[in-house]
Amino acid sequence: MLTYFKNIWIGFYSALVGMKITWKHIFAKKVTIQYPDERFPLPSNARNRLQLMPARCTGCTLCVAACPVNCITLETVRVVPDDPHQELYENGTPRKMWVTRYEMDFAKCCFCGLCVAACPSDAIHHTTDFEYSSLDRSHLYYKFQTLTPEQAEEKKRLFAEFKAREAREKEAKAQAAKPDAPRPEAEV
Amino acid sequence: MSEKKKIDIEYSQLDSERMRINVGPQHPSTHGVLRLEVEVDGEIVTDVVPHLGYLHRSFEKHCEYMTYPQIIPYIDRMDYISAMNNEWPYVMALEKMLDVKVPEKVEYLRVIVAELNRIANHQIAVATFGLDAGAFTPFLFYFRDREYIIWILEKLSGARLLYNYFRVGGVAGDVYPTFKEECHDVIAKVRKTNAEVMNLLIHNNIFIKRTAGVGILTPDVAINYGCSGPVLRGSGMAHDLRRDEPYSIYDRFDFDIPVGKGEVGVVGDCWNRNMVRMHEMEQSCRIIEQALEQMPMEGDVTAAIPKRIKLPKGEIYSRAENPKGELGFYIVSNGTDKPERLKARGPSFVNLSVIPEISKGYMFADLILILGSIDIVLGEVDR
Amino acid sequence: MNLVTLAFYFFAVLTLAFAAVVVFSRNILHAAFALLFTFFGVASMYVLLQADFLAISQIMIYIGGILILIIFGVILTTNITGVEVKSDKTGRLQLVSAGIATLLLAATLIGVMTTTQWNTAEVPAVDATAEAIGTGMLTRYLLAFETASMLLLIAIVGAAFIARKKPV
């Protein structure tokens, strides 16, 4: 009988203890912030949307290899010596590769940061921008190449011409050096 | 006679039809997309069949197509609540295979982030357990505190949840100037909230009535099912890899292994499992304090490792004490930069298998609590 | 035609209509729920007769107690989902004989009611009936009251005895 009343009292008392705690919290300072108006400062190394600096990118494809989810598409064309449009990297050295296509699909990106770690020229880095949600998945497909499609076509054409010229020269040179050698057409 | 037995006898005298209820995959308290097929006799659970696989992402097969560093982000997504702890055994396995010596500072940093993450994990475990019992307020108290831990981890690694912080031979981010003060702050906050929640929830009479003596897991059953972590320790078995098989630098710290003592209820019941987590948070705080004291603040955070990681031919099993139990990775290497086979031994998956064994004969509301006290993460159960 | 008369007809129709639903509905649960409105209508009749205590007792006991027990019984004894909660079709023979019996009974009652010389008197305004009922039950009708309670007690004991599982 005594334990019966003791149990009732303990149950009642422990509820009161809890209510005392919650009562104190009613007047405590609130911790939430009004998000779009107030913002929490993100640390500078926060891993959010990726950003490519085309002036640094050498098109080495190490980021493509490092990406676990294959969200980077990278296409490059070598810079031809007689291209009228020559460019320097950010550090002053002349550009060796045209990046004709550098596209990232942030619908796939898992924000692991492995591409940033892999990049030898620090061309790719995370930004603190996380508010890029969109109603259309295609809006998450970011294109970082600076060349317009026409320019890219032009570079490809130049490279193809250069390649053909090189091959012709090589052939001519080879024929000059070794006249007995079989013709390439015969080999095919 | 225990209350459970009394209920058993009372109900065995009644003839009634049994009802099958599907709990999940869309249910507020299955902690993810778990589906439990429950057979109830009135309110008494007579059978439970867990159905898994709603979150299956074929992690292990996927790993066979990825290089070793690429696997780490995927490991984060196994047990996304304690990602730091998950990465550790995997990275340790690679380091052991490559025979890399990790810098002293990195070891301390790893201990600190892992213990911080352990606290964050236990906070969620206790919070959601309270939520299962119907107490909403402690849930948000813990989420408020967890935010401070996440801020530290975010400043270190750059991400809030899926850190990808551990790298082979080091970590991804160096400490920042206010790191130590912030850690001490967080510890103080964790202790304060824990003391508050002790009064608000853990020692609340209703909560004790709900959880004590419910879902009793005896040590024998726990060992037979291969349980580990707080689930095993709640049954009174002091088994902790950090002490029994000290990896990294855990042998340098002084900490206790909390076990279920049965202050309230029976050893191995939901209340004791939950209490072990409360005590473990305190022990983690102690470890962090000691580590902060001993940690060298200068130095590099990466060891010299080859750019392209190729493991020698062979196999390795590496395990570590995850907040949820023993997490192990078994890696078979064929000498390339991709594993031949990677097998993960997940604690949640193993602990979950004990549910049908311990939840029969309790009431339907208790089943939810038993599930909550096991503390599973479906990302790891289904992988 | 005043408000009270209109209310009387409204509740009378309500009671009879739902009573008909109770009788004719093939779904037992629909019948049970229709009983709710029937009881409610009867309670309204009591209100119109200025028997407020009785009216509320009617709601409390019949709706709050008996009807809920009936519905519990129906839900518990039938399979919860799947099985039809419906009564069988009434046979033609039963229908005809029941109809004849009903007609005979109704004719008798109506005949008696119309032919009897009813004593009428002016109704004094009743303020509260609870006190009168309480006094009446514990003085004048004590024997009947106690007998009824004994009967109910026996019924409860009997029900408990039947419900108990026999020792094997």
Added chain:
Amino acid sequence: MQSTNFIWDLFGVNLLTVVAVVALPLGFVLIYALVAILAELKISAWIQERLGPMRTGPYGILQPVAEVIKLLQKEDITPDASSKLLYNLAPFIIFSGAYAAFAVIPFSSAFMPANINVGLFYVFAIGSISAMGIVMGGWASSNKYSLMGAMRSVSQLISYEIPAAMAVLSIVVLSSSMNMQEISHAQTGYFWDWYLFGGPGSWTKVFIIPFTITLAIAYFIASLAETNRVPFDIPEGESELVAGFHTEYGGIKFAMFYFAEYANMFVVSAIFTTIFLGGWNSPFGEFLQGPGWGVMWFILKSFSIVFVQIWVRWTLPRFRVDQLMYLGWKVLLPVSFICFFAISLFVMFK
């Protein structure tokens, strides 16, 4: 034309009064429910160190309005396997049950929709109609969770009606009236004349003060159970039964359940106020006493009780079914019986 005359004959000059008496509590219920929903949102937020809704209107005070508009806009879904008629009827029954109880609530010495002599008894009787609505909704949804929730809810309602009725009966014994207006009148004076503190009377009432306070607590606990609030919200305990008997309801029908829940909260608070806290009486004698101020005092007192209900909700965990039954039958019932007995003895030998 004749029909208008007929109605005019019927209601006569009282038409406006009748309409006002019916409409006033309805308006009050609707406005009150919005305020109570806001209070619940805000108090829960403050307890959890949150700000709560802040966007809709200044400090988010229009949030409940926005929620109701949202619920009204939603598609009115009737599950295919449900028993259509009963499914659609249940919210109305529950809401009318909750609303009907407002008929006997004495807002002020001058205003009470229906001054009936068995007011307290009436409130308890009307409560059973809500129980019927819950069973109806739970069964008609043809969902196992709903059915379990409905069964639990009704068994809980029936169990807790008895201790609550015992607490109320004790006050009826003390005041020898079941008319809520008369009970309020009896407590006119200072706050120590409230039935919480033994009611008006000589110093001998100190013997029953512990019993009346115990009864007040018992009634408060039982009223929590009757309104399905935490820690007795097992009929809709979201961790087990998703949402209990209203799992399948959405849109306007869900809003009616919602409103009925809050209306019920007010009803039990109003009864508590009337029988224990002096109803519309000022706590300090003649200070701000009067029919107009009475409304203010009544609503203030009732809202304090509603506040405590909300406060309890965000503090305590939930009971289990068998523990709930234990508390109802083995704790509250004997305790309230003892108090009832003691008070009856006191009244007999006074």
